[in-house]
Amino acid sequence: MAKYKFKFESILRIKEVLEKKTKEEISIINLEIENLKKQKEFLIQERNKVLSKMTEQMLKVSDYQSIKMYDNHLEQELIHIEKKIVEAYKTLEKKQKELIEKKKEVKSFEILKENDKENFLIEEKRRELKTLNEIAIRNFDGDK
Structure with missing residues (x-):
């Protein structure tokens, strides 16, 4: 019996x-x-914290300006x-669409592999039956 090998296994x-x-990439x-x-x-x-500090305390103008600058920076x-x-959500959405496409591709190759293996087994069975028939015919002819 021959061993089955899918011709697109590497793909x-x-x-x-x-x-x-x-x-x-999606996890990252x-x-x-x-x-x-x-x-x-x-x-x-x-x-x-900065805003509460600005409103709760009496501050010097210079301190207030410094805190205000820090608040603007924040x-x-x-x-x-x-x-x-x-941007990260946009990238995530793009990668999720990409993943869906990749899953479809893998699934289609898996289905192709299953069908190819079924055909291989059917053909293998057909060859085996043909060989058995030939042996039976030879044995039958030999008995005469």
Whole structure:
């Protein structure tokens, strides 16, 4: 009996590796989003501290200006982080669409492999039956 070998096995393996790589990229993007959200939360808390300090205490004008500059800096950082979060979500969405396509490709090759293997087994069975028939005919002719 011949051993089955899928003629597109190497392509299937490459597609599976690419699918796995895309999943890893999605995980990295999700981690990046979580880190950005933590940074955003920290900046919001820091800004709230600064704002409460500005309103609760009597400050010298120079101190007030310094704190106000720091608050403006925090606000700019917050805007920057929010932009990065939006970009990360866009990248994530793109990668998720890419993953769906890669999964479809892998699935189609797996189906192709299953069908090819079924055809191989049917053909193998047909050859085996043909050989058995030939042996039976030879034996029958030999008995006469």
